[in-house]
Amino acid sequence: MSNLVKNIIRFCLFVLAQVFILDKVPPLHQMATPYIYFLFILWLPFKIGRRMQMLVAFVLGFAVDSFNNTYGMHAASCVLIAYIRPFLINLLISQEGAESNYNEPSVQSMGFTPYLTYLTILTFIHHTCLYFLQALQTGGYVYFFLKSLISTAISLLLILLIELLFPRKQKFRTNTI
Amino acid sequence: MRNIFLFIRIYFTFIFFLLLMGVSIYMLFSYNSYHHAVYSKTANEITGAINKKYNGIEYYFQLKRTNDSLVKANEVLYNRLRQDFEIPDTLNKTAIDTMALDSTSIARKYLYMQAKVVSNSVNRPNNYIMLHRGALQGIKPDMGVIGINNAVVGTVVDVSDNYAVVMSLLHEQSNLSARLKKGGETGIISFDGKTHEILYMKDVSKFAKIHSGDTVVTSGFSDKFPGGLLVGYVKDIINDKSSSTYTVRVIPAANFESLQYVFIINNLQKKEPEELLNKVKNK
Numbered sequence: 001m002s003n004l005v006k007n008i009i010r011f012c013l014f015v016l017a018q019v020f021i022l023d024k025v026p027p028l029h030q031m032a033t034p035y036i037y038f039l040f041i042l043w044l045p046f047k048i049g050r051r052m053q054m055l056v057a058f059v060l061g062f063a064v065d066s067f068n069n070t071y072g073m074h075a076a077s078c079v080l081i082a083y084i085r086p087f088l089i090n091l092l093i094s095q096e097g098a099e100s101n102y103n104e105p106s107v108q109s110m111g112f113t114p115y116l117t118y119l120t121i122l123t124f125i126h127h128t129c130l131y132f133l134q135a136l137q138t139g140g141y142v143y144f145f146l147k148s149l150i151s152t153a154i155s156l157l158l159i160l161l162i163e164l165l166f167p168r169k170q171k172f173r174t175n176t177i
Numbered sequence: 178m179r180n181i182f183l184f185i186r187i188y189f190t191f192i193f194f195l196l197l198m199g200v201s202i203y204m205l206f207s208y209n210s211y212h213h214a215v216y217s218k219t220a221n222e223i224t225g226a227i228n229k230k231y232n233g234i235e236y237y238f239q240l241k242r243t244n245d246s247l248v249k250a251n252e253v254l255y256n257r258l259r260q261d262f263e264i265p266d267t268l269n270k271t272a273i274d275t276m277a278l279d280s281t282s283i284a285r286k287y288l289y290m291q292a293k294v295v296s297n298s299v300n301r302p303n304n305y306i307m308l309h310r311g312a313l314q315g316i317k318p319d320m321g322v323i324g325i326n327n328a329v330v331g332t333v334v335d336v337s338d339n340y341a342v343v344m345s346l347l348h349e350q351s352n353l354s355a356r357l358k359k360g361g362e363t364g365i366i367s368f369d370g371k372t373h374e375i376l377y378m379k380d381v382s383k384f385a386k387i388h389s390g391d392t393v394v395t396s397g398f399s400d401k402f403p404g405g406l407l408v409g410y411v412k413d414i415i416n417d418k419s420s421s422t423y424t425v426r427v428i429p430a431a432n433f434e435s436l437q438y439v440f441i442i443n444n445l446q447k448k449e450p451e452e453l454l455n456k457v458k459n460k
Contacts (some may be wrong), residue, residue, distance in 0.1 A: 020231055023298065026300065033300070033301075050190045054194055058201070066221075067227075067228075068298070068305075069342060070205070070303070071204040071217065072202060072203070073205055075200075075201040075204070076198055076202055076205065079194065079197045079198055079201060083190075083194045133202075134302065137205065137303075
């Protein structure tokens with residue numbers, strides 16, 4: 001399956017899973033809402049251009065927003081993590097040339113610890129931005145930090161479960177051929 | 178000039194990032210104001226159609242509860258029938274009112290229109306409900322919405338051709354004028370964004386005698402709802418010694434979690450008092 005088709009299917013699945021499963025689940029606690037749709041951005045291929053990546057993130061955020069009637073909230077958070085993502089990948093990638101040998105970030109291509117750091121940092125940034133904007137709009141500053149910490153923990157747990165349940169096979173490609 | 182172009186070329190990614198961020202944040206802070214952008218109309222049509230598909234499945238799981246609430250609503254209506262009242266005194270006679278309410282359109286104030294709920298949320302600080310009935314079917318913004326058991330649900334904030342978005346009572350910006358059924362003291366119903374089981378009734382006079390379990394109804398002062406519609410039941414009172422009013426915690430009467438059908442209230446006599454009020458304000 002081509003990269004584009006795969007990502008389009010992934011986009012739809014992530015948005016639908018977020019809107020119709022995770023948003024419908026009765027809240028575990030007032031502070032904890034799990035989000036997983038932004039995993040789509042984290043799984044984008046290494047080779048995608050930076051501007052393209054931000055545009056895709058904007059569209060993804062807008063899609064989730066239009067279901068929640070919070071126009072702009074998810075879009076802004078997604079654009080932010082899409083902007084930070086390339087810097088983080090450059091910092092964390094350990095093997096020489098892993099970007100060209102593998103298609104997209106995963107445990108296989110980056111190694112377990114760097115990949116986990118990558119997930120944690122971006123999840124935390126996404127949630128903090130999201131709850132910060134929510135607090136700006138509705139004015140509940142007291143819980144905002146606690147909310148983002150707890151939600152990050154729960155989202156990370158879900159993301160790790162997804163990684164275990166749906167292993168992505170990554171072909172090792174050499175660029176010498 | 179050349180340097181400016183060079184600058185733009187070098188920092189284009191960053192500028193693009195700022196642009197996208199700016200667009201998102203502009204959308205976020207302009208959505209609740211009155212000039213609605215084009216995208217919300219189109220987006221409502223699309224998400225509405227997808228939500229309707231989803232609701233078609235979800236609806237089956239709630240058929241039993243919907244049925245129960247319809248039976249209850251029927252029971253209330255049956256108990257209001259004229260033949261259920263019999264007066265032993267023959268001097269008093271219950272007569273059929275000969276005034277036809279519908280033919281004299283001046284007499285009718287509120288018109289109820291049913292609508293199907295296609296999407297609903299309860300667990301966010303700001304909750305919205307989407308209805309499958311829109312501008313083409315006579316819905317306008319600022320109409321009141323009640324559940325089947327006559328309990329207030331929210332206010333229409335946005336309409337597209339076939340869908341309408343309702344700001345639920347569970348919204349931090351929702352304000353509803355309400356009164357205690359027993360004593361008649363008025364207050365403002367609001368929501369703090371934490372748990373959907375509690376609403377707050379603010380600015381209640383300290384002279385009011387309030388007991389837990391008392392009924393809270395709409396005051397009838399707003400042009401969206403007729404007076405006496407159910408809002409909720411008093412849970413307890415937060416007695417703030419420093420303030421001169423009570424804040425009462427209220428359990429909402431509407432069952433927000435299993436909303437499937439609602440009624441939208443169209444106030445047919447809304448225009449005249451509004452114009453009068455505007456005239457007074459402009460003087």
